[in-house]
Amino acid sequence: MSRVTFQSLILTLQNFWAAKGCIIETPLDLEVGAGTMHPATFLRVLGPEPWNVGYVQPSRRPADGRYGENPFRLGKHYQFQVILKPSPLEVQELYLDSLRAIGLDLTRHDIRFEEDNWESPTLGAWGVGWQILLDGMEITQFTYFQQAGGIDLSPISAEITYGLERLTMFLSREKSVYDIEWGGGFGYGPIRQQDEFEFSKYYFEVADIDLHWRLLDAYEGEALRCLEQKLVLPAYEWTLKCSHVFNTLDARGAISVTERVGVIKRVRDLAVACAGQYLDARRELGFPLLAEKAS
Amino acid sequence: MAEYFFELVAEEIPAWMHDSAQATLRERLTKVVEALGVAEAASNVTVNSTPRRIAIFLTGLPEREADRDQEVKGPPRKTAFDAEGKPSQALAGFLRKNAATESDILPATDDYVRIRRRIAGRNVAEVIRERMPEIIETLRWPKMMRWGKGEHSFIRPVHSIVSMFDGRPAPLSIFGIESGTTTIGHRTLAPARVEVTNYNDYVTKLELARVVIDATRRRHVMAERARVLSNQVNGAPAVDVSIWSQWQYLTEYPGVVRAEFQRDFLSLPEEVLVTVMRVHQKQLPIRDEKGNLTNYFLAVLDNDGDPDGHAAYGNSFVTNARFADAKFFYETDRRRKLADRVESLSHLQFQEKLGNYLDKTRRIEAIAAAVRAETGVDAESARTAAHLCKADLVTEMVKEFTDLQGKIGGIYAREEGQPEVVWQAVYDHYLPVNIDDTLPRSAVGAVVSIADKIDTLAGFFRIGARPTGSKDPFALRRAAQGIVQILLNRDRRQVKIGIDRLIDIAIAAHGVDGAEAGTLRDDLLAFFAERVRTILEASAWGFAYDEIAATMEAGWAPSLSDLVDRTAAIKAMRTDSNFLSVLDSAKRIANITAGEESAAVDTRRLQEPAEKRLNELAGVVGEQINEMVAERQYRPALESFAGLAPELETFFNEVMVMVDDPALRKNRVALLRRIGGVAMKIADVTKIVVDRRDYRA
Numbered sequence: 001m002s003r004v005t006f007q008s009l010i011l012t013l014q015n016f017w018a019a020k021g022c023i024i025e026t027p028l029d030l031e032v033g034a035g036t037m038h039p040a041t042f043l044r045v046l047g048p049e050p051w052n053v054g055y056v057q058p059s060r061r062p063a064d065g066r067y068g069e070n071p072f073r074l075g076k077h078y079q080f081q082v083i084l085k086p087s088p089l090e091v092q093e094l095y096l097d098s099l100r101a102i103g104l105d106l107t108r109h110d111i112r113f114e115e116d117n118w119e120s121p122t123l124g125a126w127g128v129g130w131q132i133l134l135d136g137m138e139i140t141q142f143t144y145f146q147q148a149g150g151i152d153l154s155p156i157s158a159e160i161t162y163g164l165e166r167l168t169m170f171l172s173r174e175k176s177v178y179d180i181e182w183g184g185g186f187g188y189g190p191i192r193q194q195d196e197f198e199f200s201k202y203y204f205e206v207a208d209i210d211l212h213w214r215l216l217d218a219y220e221g222e223a224l225r226c227l228e229q230k231l232v233l234p235a236y237e238w239t240l241k242c243s244h245v246f247n248t249l250d251a252r253g254a255i256s257v258t259e260r261v262g263v264i265k266r267v268r269d270l271a272v273a274c275a276g277q278y279l280d281a282r283r284e285l286g287f288p289l290l291a292e293k294a295s
Numbered sequence: 296m297a298e299y300f301f302e303l304v305a306e307e308i309p310a311w312m313h314d315s316a317q318a319t320l321r322e323r324l325t326k327v328v329e330a331l332g333v334a335e336a337a338s339n340v341t342v343n344s345t346p347r348r349i350a351i352f353l354t355g356l357p358e359r360e361a362d363r364d365q366e367v368k369g370p371p372r373k374t375a376f377d378a379e380g381k382p383s384q385a386l387a388g389f390l391r392k393n394a395a396t397e398s399d400i401l402p403a404t405d406d407y408v409r410i411r412r413r414i415a416g417r418n419v420a421e422v423i424r425e426r427m428p429e430i431i432e433t434l435r436w437p438k439m440m441r442w443g444k445g446e447h448s449f450i451r452p453v454h455s456i457v458s459m460f461d462g463r464p465a466p467l468s469i470f471g472i473e474s475g476t477t478t479i480g481h482r483t484l485a486p487a488r489v490e491v492t493n494y495n496d497y498v499t500k501l502e503l504a505r506v507v508i509d510a511t512r513r514r515h516v517m518a519e520r521a522r523v524l525s526n527q528v529n530g531a532p533a534v535d536v537s538i539w540s541q542w543q544y545l546t547e548y549p550g551v552v553r554a555e556f557q558r559d560f561l562s563l564p565e566e567v568l569v570t571v572m573r574v575h576q577k578q579l580p581i582r583d584e585k586g587n588l589t590n591y592f593l594a595v596l597d598n599d600g601d602p603d604g605h606a607a608y609g610n611s612f613v614t615n616a617r618f619a620d621a622k623f624f625y626e627t628d629r630r631r632k633l634a635d636r637v638e639s640l641s642h643l644q645f646q647e648k649l650g651n652y653l654d655k656t657r658r659i660e661a662i663a664a665a666v667r668a669e670t671g672v673d674a675e676s677a678r679t680a681a682h683l684c685k686a687d688l689v690t691e692m693v694k695e696f697t698d699l700q701g702k703i704g705g706i707y708a709r710e711e712g713q714p715e716v717v718w719q720a721v722y723d724h725y726l727p728v729n730i731d732d733t734l735p736r737s738a739v740g741a742v743v744s745i746a747d748k749i750d751t752l753a754g755f756f757r758i759g760a761r762p763t764g765s766k767d768p769f770a771l772r773r774a775a776q777g778i779v780q781i782l783l784n785r786d787r788r789q790v791k792i793g794i795d796r797l798i799d800i801a802i803a804a805h806g807v808d809g810a811e812a813g814t815l816r817d818d819l820l821a822f823f824a825e826r827v828r829t830i831l832e833a834s835a836w837g838f839a840y841d842e843i844a845a846t847m848e849a850g851w852a853p854s855l856s857d858l859v860d861r862t863a864a865i866k867a868m869r870t871d872s873n874f875l876s877v878l879d880s881a882k883r884i885a886n887i888t889a890g891e892e893s894a895a896v897d898t899r900r901l902q903e904p905a906e907k908r909l910n911e912l913a914g915v916v917g918e919q920i921n922e923m924v925a926e927r928q929y930r931p932a933l934e935s936f937a938g939l940a941p942e943l944e945t946f947f948n949e950v951m952v953m954v955d956d957p958a959l960r961k962n963r964v965a966l967l968r969r970i971g972g973v974a975m976k977i978a979d980v981t982k983i984v985v986d987r988r989d990y991r992a
Contacts, residue, residue, distance in 0.1 A: 070623060072616035086443045089452060092306060096483065106483040110552070110596045110606045112545060113346070114577075115309035117438065128440040130307060135609025136554075136576070136594050144440055144452075154445035170609065256642045 004171035006078075007183035009102060009164060010056055013080045016101045017054035020094060022082065025055035030237060031244040034059050035081030035161055039236060042123060042271075043278045044083065045145050045157040049289035051085040056164070060244065062251035065200030068193040071176035072166075075199050076192075080162040086155030087144060095142065095160055099134070102171070110135050118143045122243055122267045124150040124275070127159070139167050149275020203251040212254070216245045216263070223270050232277040239270040297358050297461045299423050300494040301351040302478055303431060303469070306451040308346060310544035312437060313510070316450075317342045320351065323430050328353055331419060332361055341494075343508045345547040346597075347482070350508050352494040353423070360416030366401070367393055369408035420460035427458065428469050447471070455479065462492045480504025481548050484598065505548040505599075513549040514539055521579065521593050524553040528591050530581040533569075538579050542595040545577070550596035553581070554610035558590045560618040563625055564706045570696050571617045578614065624691035633686040633707050643688055649754040652685050658754075658804040659684065662746035665800040670790050673716070676739045680720035683708055684743055687721075701725040716740075727777050730833070734781055738788045741781045745790060745797065748774040753801035756818055775826040782855045783830070794823050795852035820852060827851060831862065838862050841984050842869070848979035857927065861977050864929030869983060876940035877933055881980045883943070884971040887952055893965035900962040905949040909942055910966055917973045924976050936974050943970065 014024050028038040035057035036042060044051045057079050065075025084091055092113070096106060113130035118141065120126070127143035141161040145153050165188070168180045178189030223238035246263050249255050255263060282288075308316075320342045329336040333355050341352040369375065375386040382390070382397060386408060390396060399410040436450040443452070447470040456474040458465045467474050477488040478497065485504040491497040498508055507513050518539065521532045543549075560568065565588055572578040572592055581591040594610045601607055640652035649655070663681040667674060687693045687704030696703075705722020713721075716739050723735035724743045735741045751774050755761060762771050778797070781790060798819045802812050824847065831843050836859065846861040868874050901907045916935055923932035952963045974980060 066623065070619055072619060086445075087452075089443060089454065092482075108603050108605065109483075110550075110598050110601070110609075111483055112595075112597050113307035114545065115307075115311075128438055135606040136552075136578075137609045137613040144442055146440060154441070156440075156442050156445050158442075170612065173608070175612075 003181065004103070004168055005181040005183045006164060006168045006188055009168050009171070010078075010080065012102045013098060013162065014054060014056075016098050017052075017082055020052070022052040022054040022084075025053050027055060027057050028240075030240050031060045032057065032240055033061050033243065033247060035079040036120065036125075036159065037123070037240055037243070038081065039233065041081060041083050041157075041159065042125070042148060043236065043275070045085060045148050045153055045159075046151060046275055046279050047282050047287060048155065049085075049282065049287050050155075051083060051157070051289065054080065054082045057081055060247070062199070062203035062247050065196065065203055065251070067200040068178070068196035071178065074165065074177065074192075075196055075203065078164040080164055082160040083157050084160075085157035087158035091158045091160075092142075095132070095140070102167075104134075104171075113142070116141065121264050122246070122271065123148065124268045124272045129159075134167075134170065137166065137170055139163060139170065149278075150272040151275050151279065203248055207248050207252050209249065209252055209254045212245050212249050212252070216242055216249070216266075219245060220266060220270065223274075227270075227273050227277060230277065230281070232274055232281055235270070235277070236274040239267065239274055242267050242270060296354065297356040297419060298494065299351075299353040299356060299420075299461075299465070300457070300459045300491075300497060301427060302455075302457040302491075302497065303349045303453060304347055304455045304479055305349070305449070305453045306347065308344070308349075308450050308544075309438075310346070310541045312450065313344050313544045314540070316349070316434060316436070317344060319434060320349070320430070324351065324353060327423065327426055327430075328356065331357055331422070333357070343510060344544070345506060345508060345510070345513075346544055347547060348478070348506075348508075350494075350497070356419050356423075359418055360422060362416045363414050365412050365414050367410050367412050369410060372403065372406050372408055375408045420463075420465045423460065424458065424465045424467050427467055431469050457491060457497075459491070459493060481506050482597075484548060507547065507549060510543045513546060514543040516549040517542055517546075517551050517595065520549075520551040524551060524593060525581045525591070528553070528581060528589065530583050530589050530591060532593060533580040533582050535573065535579060538573060538577065541577055545595050546597040548597055548599055550599040550601070551593050552596050552601045552606040552610060553591055553593055554578075554607045554614065555591045556611060556614045556618055560615070560622065561588065561590055563618065563621055564703075566699060566702045566706065567621050567625070567692065567696065568618070570699055571621060572614065574698060575617060575696075576610075576614060578610065620695070621692070624695055628690045628692055628703075628707065629710070632711055633683050633704060636686040636689050637682060639689045640685055646754065646758070646760075648758045652688055655750060655754075656682065656685050658750045658801075659743065659746045661804045662750055662800050663742050665803075666742050666746060666790070666792055666797065669792055669796070670738070670742065672738045672742050672790070676714065676716045676720065677742050679713065680717045680724070680739055680743045681746060683713075683717070684721050684724045684747065727780050729773065730776065730780070730830070734784055734788065736788070738790060741784075741788050741790045745778050745781055745792075748778050749797050749801040750804065752778075752819060752822075753798070753805050753807075753815065756815055756822070757805055757807060761818070761822070771822075772826065775823055776830060779823070779826050779830050779855065783834075783859065785856055789856075791854075791856075793853035794827075794855070795820065798823075824851065827855065827858070831859070836863065836866075838866055841982055842866050842978075845978040845980055845982040848982060849975055849977055860927050861929050864933060865978050865980070865983065868930055868933055869985070873934060873937045874983075875985070875987070876937040877974065878980050878983060878985060880936070880940050880943050881971060881974055883947065884967045885981050888964050888967050888971070891960070891964040893961055893968050896965045896969055897962050900959060901966075902959070903950045905942075905946045906963065906966060909946045909970070912939060912942055913966065913970050913973070917969070920973050920976075929977050932977060933974070939970060 018024050025040045032038065038057055040053050040055060058076055059079050060076045062075055064073055066073045100106060112133045114133055116131040117128045118126060125148040127145040129143040131138045132140040132142055139162065143159040145157045145159060147153060165177045169177055172180055174180050178193055180188045182188050182191055219238050219241045223235045223242065226235035226238060246267060321340055324340045325337045328339055333339055339353060339355040343350045369389040370385040375383055377383055393410060393412055395410050395412065401409045401411055439448045439450065441448050449470065453470050453472055456469050456472055457476060457478055458467050458474040464476055477490050479488050480486060481504055489500050489504055491500055501508055525531050568588060569580055572580050579593040581589050581593060583589050596606055637656060638653065640656055643652045645652050645655045660681045663677050667677040683704060687700060687707065690703060692703045693700050701724055702722055705718045708718035708721050716737050719736045720740035720743050723740040724747055726732055726735050726744060735744050752771055755769050755771055760769060798816055802815055807815055828843055831838050832840060842862050842865045845865060846858055851858045896910060898910065901910055916939055920932045920935050950963065952960065954960050
């Protein structure tokens with residue numbers, strides 16, 4: 001097996017899932033905490049329309065920043081996200097085939113599916129599933145979505161989320177995330193370590209708390225205005241911006257427990273409203289993807 | 296004898312759910328087998344499971360159900376026969392429908408025609424085939440899910456079913472999946488489909504396909520492997536029951552790997568290392584011969600070995616990563632002392648209506664101070680421990696590893712140089728967590744633990760959030776139980792305070808008074824009474840329900856240890872023939888005085904010699920008994936009471952209590968109450984249930 005790099009992994013996964021009938025989306029050009037928040041997941045899992053997609057999503061978690069000093073933890077990491085809707089019965093086998101595609105001989109490794117359920121209070125969403133352990137290390141989150149935006153889902157989507165840095169580190173036997181190769185001989189460290197340091201410092205020490213509270217109010221207001229105008233996709237983007245501002249305030253230690261519950265509810269209310277309106281909008285359009293698959 | 300074999304293959308079922316699912320299945324299947332008339336039905340039912348499959352094996356089954364007779368009700372007699380006694384249309388139709396003739400009609404017992412019909416037993420394969428889908432599909436799992444088009448709900452998606460009666464397919468359909476005759480081997484090691492005929496064939500073929508169906512065997516294989524791997528590094532696996540019960544359901548083909556973490560992480564507190572490995576990684580630490588942690592540990596494998604060392608590498612990798620994080624938290628936390636964190640507890644909500652953790656800390660301090668004052672525990676230690684006990688809730692370590700709350704505070708307090716009694720009290724103040732748990736190591740720890748728990752109880756009762764039925768989201772039963780366990784203890788850590796007093800202190804700390812305080816007190820007392828009863832019944836003392844009921848009736852809240860002594864006396868004495876005298880006297884007194892008015896005994900109104908003598912005796916013996924009760928000499932006290940029986944007998948023979956003269960009657964009732972009251976200081980013995988045949992005069 002030739003040396004696995006960050007980008008060879010991405011390319012393999014993209015090709016693999018494209019060959020399985022997924023469209024390859026591009027990352028959402030907004031700050032999000034996980035690939036789940038991309039409209040290609042959160043909105044597309046709603047309603048009856050089929051959907052198969054794979055994409056990379058840079059995921060920002062301000063509180064996870066470690067100033068570029070911890071070899072395993074990052075304030076921004078990259079996920080490869082797959083949604084299969086409805087979830088095919090052979091979805092676990094498809095997933096294992098993707099590991100074979102990146103060069104793993106599974107008869108010589110230990111693979112286990114351990115219960116790990118997922119819940120996002122800010123998205124009004126939950127699902128059940130597993131963390132997938134490769135030789136004892138969590139490399140993937142696997143979730144059968146049961147609800148999103150407070151809406152019971154039918155059909156059910158399977159979500160597969162690969163942790164790209166983790167997987168690359170393990171496959172290339174590197175002891176630090178900053179030692180993996182991105183591609184073309186370029187290291188991940190020289191490319192990313194500076195922004196890990198700067199953003200850690202920013203989110204933990206520098207971010208203007210008052211400004212962020214004001215941003216939260218402003219973004220929320222704009223989201224509501226969009227909802228009134230029945231512009232659900234812009235409304236959802238403003239909702240995501242609220243979520244990121246919340247994460248920033250949280251990392252900055254600026255949210256008390258009581259406030260926390262309140263802010264989460266504000267974001268969830270927006271997400272729930274977006275989900276409902278999105279479903280209505282798709283219904284008005286006659287669920288176009290449904291028709292397309294049928295024809 | 297026939298047998299039935301069933302297998303369901305699903306996606307990985309959470310490890311902690313297997314035992315109760317197996318138990319439910321066993322119970323349901325035993326009923327089915329029992330209904331077929333199989334003796335010792337339970338021993339003919341086998342249920343096994345692996346992460347991906349549930350296997351069922353029923354033995355000793357008949358081929359057919361036994362035939363049985365059934366009575367069938369027909370038309371009313373008056374419409375069944377015409378004037379000449381010939382069968383009417385209605386009767387003819389009824390007989391035809393049941394394939395019966397007139398000779399099948401039973402002798403009349405009421406106004407209807409009845410026949411006895413022979414019901415042929417059905418094919419057992421048919422019976423089981425019909426029952427299985429319902430038995431499986433109605434299993435309730437702790438967290439259900441839907442999949443695919445979302446039509447069905449189960450623990451995980453179901454993939455295939457095998458259903459065989461005596462080696463022949465007994466076709467059925469579960470969640471729309473038709474049963475077949477093939478199963479599947481291990482997910483990665485032998486993923487082909489395998490044809491199976493019966494259970495023995497299945498077990499053998501699965502072994503070849505790298506699946507061990509029996510959980511106990513998987514566990515034994517792993518335990519042996521763990522022992523060998525630990526020996527190789529001069530250690531032994533840490534003792535841990537919960538890990539094994541998880542591991543056995545995390546693998547189909549049992550294996551164990553040994554890995555190691557960087558030695559310098561051993562400088563982290565042991566509790567942190569163990570929690571990360573056990574709770575977060577489901578790994579088992581290896582200890583050396585002195586019992587100290589080594590930097591080796593064990594992890595479960597779904598494979599019998601680790602041919603290329605990948606699993607050893609991966610497990611080391613991930614554990615080092617977790618420890619690196621723990622080290623980051625540990626170092627960050629130690630930059631700020633626990634005492635300096637207490638104020639920050641105001642940012643951490645305890646409960647919406649009960650304020651934040653700083654409020655709670657203040658109440659714990661007040662309660663601990665009051666309890667301490669009445670029990671002679673060192674004031675300064677109790678004060679400091681109460682002040683610091685919740686401070687670790689705002690450390691990074693507890694935010695990440697919540698189950699270390701208390702312990703982390705204790706460790707940090709120790710490192711900050713707090714005296715042993717203080718850091719241990721902080722460390723221990725969540726104890727006892729359950730009925731088998733140890734108690735805090737010192738009286739100071741016991742006081743802080745009680746203060747924390749009674750504050751929680753009084754608070755949640757105050758806002759009306761008490762447990763109902765099986766719902767107890769704030770674990771209030773456990774809190775009350777913990778207090779009772781601590782108060783029952785009598786070694787050097789003993790805390791001598793009554794639950795009634797404790798409740799008053801807590802109610803005061805919550806600033807409740809007036810009528811609200813009265814109701815709260817009564818509710819809490821009733822709640823505790825239930826806990827006390829439960830714990831005493833389950834205790835090693837082996838008290839019976841009626842013994843506890845009798846002594847609690849005579850009071851329990853002021854001292855639980857006194858309650859135990861009184862109950863022990865009743866338990867010890869109830870088998871003596873003497874006890875019948877105690878019981879008869881008390882019952883007689885209770886019966887005759889029930890509903891009667893009385894005041895104090897007026898000696899001037901005593902007329903008959905027998906009542907005068909009884910009154911004198913009541914004075915003398917009563918005094919003796921009081922002294923014995925004061926010294927907790929309950930058994931001799933009860934024996935003295937038994938000694939009053941002959942005199943009481945004479946009294947009842949010679950003196951009429953229910954006389955017409957109200958003043959005289961009142962006085963005699965008062966005398967009897969005086970006698971009865973002497974025993975009531977120990978127990979209401981009338982609640983004891985005896986079988987007189989057990990006593991030999």
